[in-house]
Amino acid sequence: MTFRVPEATDPSERLMMIGNLGCEFEDPAGVNLLPYFWRASTGDGVERRFVYAAYTGLPGGVDTFAYGGAGGTLTLRGDPGIARSGNRCLEVNGFEPERIPAEGLGFRSPSLPARPGDTLDVSFWARGNALEPQGDTALAAFLEFTDATGQHRERIDVTGGAVLRGAFDWQQVSAAVTVPQTARRVTLFCGLAPGTGTLWLDDFALDAR
Numbered sequence: 001m002t003f004r005v006p007e008a009t010d011p012s013e014r015l016m017m018i019g020n021l022g023c024e025f026e027d028p029a030g031v032n033l034l035p036y037f038w039r040a041s042t043g044d045g046v047e048r049r050f051v052y053a054a055y056t057g058l059p060g061g062v063d064t065f066a067y068g069g070a071g072g073t074l075t076l077r078g079d080p081g082i083a084r085s086g087n088r089c090l091e092v093n094g095f096e097p098e099r100i101p102a103e104g105l106g107f108r109s110p111s112l113p114a115r116p117g118d119t120l121d122v123s124f125w126a127r128g129n130a131l132e133p134q135g136d137t138a139l140a141a142f143l144e145f146t147d148a149t150g151q152h153r154e155r156i157d158v159t160g161g162a163v164l165r166g167a168f169d170w171q172q173v174s175a176a177v178t179v180p181q182t183a184r185r186v187t188l189f190c191g192l193a194p195g196t197g198t199l200w201l202d203d204f205a206l207d208a209r
């Protein structure tokens with residue numbers, strides 16, 4: 001991941017952000033089995049406490065997470081037969097579409113600096129099984145821009161027109177987005193739109209040019 005900052009000594013300098021783009025690493029700060037860098041999140045931005053899915057009445061093993069009232073679960077899936085790269089990828093399972101926020105259930109990057117006018121190239125890979133979205137596509141993915149204090153949120157879709165449903169092998173999703181003039185920070189959200197089935201995500205990239 002790369003980014004620029006307008007306040008830098010050299011605002012044209014492209015800076016590197018350490019991420020977990022192939023989803024291979026657990027959070028080293030805890031034993032919660034969620035991926036380093038990525039946060040369990042809903043697309044609506046409401047802060048929710050994710051706990052073991054068993055505590056929420058939803059199915060899934062001890063590596064599966066959800067919040068009270070959630071309509072689906074999140075997992076850092078460790079299976080080289082499923083992952084696109086290495087051993088791991090992100091997994092979202094939908095069970096009760098009416099309980100999944102319209103903006104999606106999935107994973108969110110940390111807040112990264114953004115420079116107005118830059119073009120951000122976003123890409124990632126998605127795989128699905130038995131996906132039955134309520135809308136056109138099972139994928140919810142956007143960049144969320146804010147000002148420096150995290151206010152004035154503006155979401156720009158990065159599904160790239162991909163219509164994902166049913167069962168499909170790994171396919172790349174990509175989009176190019178211009179950073180709005182008022183934006184100073186950005187997060188990437190990827191997850192499942194309201195629906196049932198399994199969505200896997202792996203090999204993210206977000207680069208400024």
Ligand SMILES: [Ca+2]
Pocket residue numbers: 022023024083084085086087088089202203
């Ligand atoms: Ca991987």
